[in-house]
Amino acid sequence: MNAIAVGSRPGEVPSGHDRSPLLEIEDLRISIASDASSFEVVKGVALTVCENEIVCLVGESGCGKSMTALSVMGLLPRGIAEVTGGRIAFEGQSLLSLQKRELRRLRADSISMIFQDPITSLDPVFTIGSVLEEVIRSHRDVSRTEAREIAVRALMEAELPDAADRLDSYPHQLSGGMRQRVMIALAIALDPKLLIADEPTTALDVTVQAQILENLRERQREREMGMLLITHDLAVVASVADRVAVMYAGEIVEEAPVDELFSDPQHPYTQGLIRALPDISVSKGSLYSIPGRVPPPQVPPPGCLFAPRCEHALDLCWEASPELSRDGAKSLRCINAQPFEIG
Amino acid sequence: MKRTASRLAYTVIVLFVSSIAVFYAIRLSGGDATAAALPGSATEEFREEFRDRLGLNEPIYQQYFTYMGRILSGDPGNSLTNNKALTDMLTEHGRNSLILGGTAFGLVFLVGIPLGILASLRRNSWADQGIMSLSTVAMAVPNFWLALLAVWLFASTLGWLPSAGCCGTKQLILPAVVLAFEGIALTVRMTRSAMIESQNSDYVRTLRAGGLSEWRITCKHVLRNALIPIISLAGLRIGQIVGYALIVETIFGWPGLGQVLVNAVLRRDYPVAQFFSLVLVALVVLGNWLADTGYTIANPRLRKST
Numbered sequence: 001m002n003a004i005a006v007g008s009r010p011g012e013v014p015s016g017h018d019r020s021p022l023l024e025i026e027d028l029r030i031s032i033a034s035d036a037s038s039f040e041v042v043k044g045v046a047l048t049v050c051e052n053e054i055v056c057l058v059g060e061s062g063c064g065k066s067m068t069a070l071s072v073m074g075l076l077p078r079g080i081a082e083v084t085g086g087r088i089a090f091e092g093q094s095l096l097s098l099q100k101r102e103l104r105r106l107r108a109d110s111i112s113m114i115f116q117d118p119i120t121s122l123d124p125v126f127t128i129g130s131v132l133e134e135v136i137r138s139h140r141d142v143s144r145t146e147a148r149e150i151a152v153r154a155l156m157e158a159e160l161p162d163a164a165d166r167l168d169s170y171p172h173q174l175s176g177g178m179r180q181r182v183m184i185a186l187a188i189a190l191d192p193k194l195l196i197a198d199e200p201t202t203a204l205d206v207t208v209q210a211q212i213l214e215n216l217r218e219r220q221r222e223r224e225m226g227m228l229l230i231t232h233d234l235a236v237v238a239s240v241a242d243r244v245a246v247m248y249a250g251e252i253v254e255e256a257p258v259d260e261l262f263s264d265p266q267h268p269y270t271q272g273l274i275r276a277l278p279d280i281s282v283s284k285g286s287l288y289s290i291p292g293r294v295p296p297p298q299v300p301p302p303g304c305l306f307a308p309r310c311e312h313a314l315d316l317c318w319e320a321s322p323e324l325s326r327d328g329a330k331s332l333r334c335i336n337a338q339p340f341e342i343g
Numbered sequence: 344m345k346r347t348a349s350r351l352a353y354t355v356i357v358l359f360v361s362s363i364a365v366f367y368a369i370r371l372s373g374g375d376a377t378a379a380a381l382p383g384s385a386t387e388e389f390r391e392e393f394r395d396r397l398g399l400n401e402p403i404y405q406q407y408f409t410y411m412g413r414i415l416s417g418d419p420g421n422s423l424t425n426n427k428a429l430t431d432m433l434t435e436h437g438r439n440s441l442i443l444g445g446t447a448f449g450l451v452f453l454v455g456i457p458l459g460i461l462a463s464l465r466r467n468s469w470a471d472q473g474i475m476s477l478s479t480v481a482m483a484v485p486n487f488w489l490a491l492l493a494v495w496l497f498a499s500t501l502g503w504l505p506s507a508g509c510c511g512t513k514q515l516i517l518p519a520v521v522l523a524f525e526g527i528a529l530t531v532r533m534t535r536s537a538m539i540e541s542q543n544s545d546y547v548r549t550l551r552a553g554g555l556s557e558w559r560i561t562c563k564h565v566l567r568n569a570l571i572p573i574i575s576l577a578g579l580r581i582g583q584i585v586g587y588a589l590i591v592e593t594i595f596g597w598p599g600l601g602q603v604l605v606n607a608v609l610r611r612d613y614p615v616a617q618f619f620s621l622v623l624v625a626l627v628v629l630g631n632w633l634a635d636t637g638y639t640i641a642n643p644r645l646r647k648s649t
Binding site: 124125172187 | 543544545546547548549550551552553554555556557559564567568571641642643644
């Protein structure tokens with residue numbers, strides 16, 4: 001049996017769609033343009049995040065999960081990646097058609113984001129207090145003293161030790177975990193409705209990872225925020241997610257409530273990911289890995305993108321790309337799903 | 344504190360070594376001191392006596408120690424050609440050089456930084472391409488040629504500015520611009536690339552995610568970070584300007600330290616050549632020290648940790 005257990009939470013939240021949706025992404029397409037060519041890295045992603053729910057977007061590096069997150073904030077690297085189609089709506093309002101100024105007002109205030117690398121994500125020449133204060137005052141008409149009070153409160157909520165004394169610290173005086181706490185404070189200071197966390201614990205020590213994750217979940221629960229957590233770590237998914245979307249080569253291949261995804265994964269890729277989790281009860285033997293590699297986005301295979309690595313692939317899988325079929329709270333992009341057996 | 348102390352020790356060592364180098368170089372460059380100081384009709388006997396009086400027949404190391412002793416006691420001696428006190432010459436010509444060099448130093452940053460910022464904000468526009476091509480040319484053109492070209496165009500042909508002289512504003516313009524030219528070009532390129540690097544950084548993405556305006560991010564955060572390498576290399580521009588001043592001051596007849604030094608070398612005026620070489624070395628060392636200090640001021644990571 002796998003070492004991962006799906007955490008049960010007090011006041012178990014009913015899954016997904018009966019709450020009002022905060023973020024709706026439909027048929028999102030993102031292309032990366034280089035000098036010679038351009039190719040799609042996000043191919044028609046659909047995703048919904050509701051209030052008071054944590055949705056995990058899982059996938060390996062380069063599958064387009066970070067691009068999806070950045071596109072919500074309007075922060076795709078300019079001149080490199082670009083949204084070429086689809087719709088992103090926040091509380092029913094289309095984000096892609098917003099003026100720059102309107103989008104800017106939403107950032108940090110309604111939608112916040114935490115990034116992967118806390119070491120490089122804070123301006124090295126300003127104190128953390130001054131940056132927090134600047135962000136707070138750019139959205140709220142408050143005095144500097146009030147802004148600093150809000151900043152200290154946010155830092156305390158992010159569980160930064162000696163929060164008030166840290167306002168005058170420069171980022172280099174803080175450890176990686178402390179810097180990520182500053183990033184969390186920056187993200188929650190203005191009580192946003194939606195928090196996007198892009199691999200927030202990947203760059204941190206394992207011991208700190210759990211604390212940061214726990215902190216994020218507490219803040220999310222008490223504020224009833226919607227949270228989109230992007231990760232490649234299934235252990236993270238199992239411990240915090242309400243719902244999970246699995247992404248492969250720019251497409252969502254499966255989406256399900258977290259317990260169902262772990263107990264009854266449908267898509268062969270999801271099954272492979274779960275099978276690849278190391279099992280601590282077995283001390284010897286080689287680790288499982290999914291055979292083959294991700295197809296290059298420049299030359300995607302015809303048909304199902306996972307077919308070249310799939311042991312159950314039919315002839316049809318090589319010919320036509322399967323649609324994402326919806327069944328209640330679950331959806332799946334596979335025409336030949338097999339029951340999951342642990343190898 | 345420890346850092347400052349070690350920099351200071353380093354500075355002293357550099358000054359000491361270069362004083363030896365300067366002293367020996369001038370002795371070894373050949374020529375005869377008496378040629379400058381005495382009329383052509385002076386007898387060999389008289390010349391020998393003159394050398395003796397100046398201590399030129401002593402072993403070189405002994406001459407060096409005598410000389411350094413005099414410098415450290417504040418009296419570096421007099422010129423051989425006109426018997427002026429070197430300290431007086433330093434005050435007089437140093438002031439002129441300070442006017443010219445200071446203006447050039449100011450131009451380097453007051454012109455270079457804004458142009459670099461403009462180029463970085465309008466990346467790949469015609470303005471950017473124009474600025475970058477010009478700066479490439481400016482770095483490739485040797486400044487003695489540029490000086491001659493400037494004299495030909497603005498003084499001889501157009502007649503807008505005097506070709507030489509001292510020390511009014513009009514006379515200052517041409518030499519100052521020529522002296523600053525390469526520094527401006529370097530500063531433009533450095534500013535542009537530092538700005539672009541900073542704009543693409545993770546922390547700028549964080550600030551964008553924080554909803555700050557692009558204008559605010561650029562003016563405050565991007566610029567402040569981009570200034571670190573520019574400020575830290577500002578001291579090195581002093582060295583460059585000091586070096587180029589020898590040429591530019593001579594061409595434009597600007598009576599500064601550089602011109603005095605060049606003339607002294609040509610006339611074998613040892614005391615002047617030695618002393619002013621040392622002054623220039625001290626200026627360059629000072630520039631490097633400033634570069635270090637400036638870097639610490641601009642970059643909180645290098646400040647004393649609290």
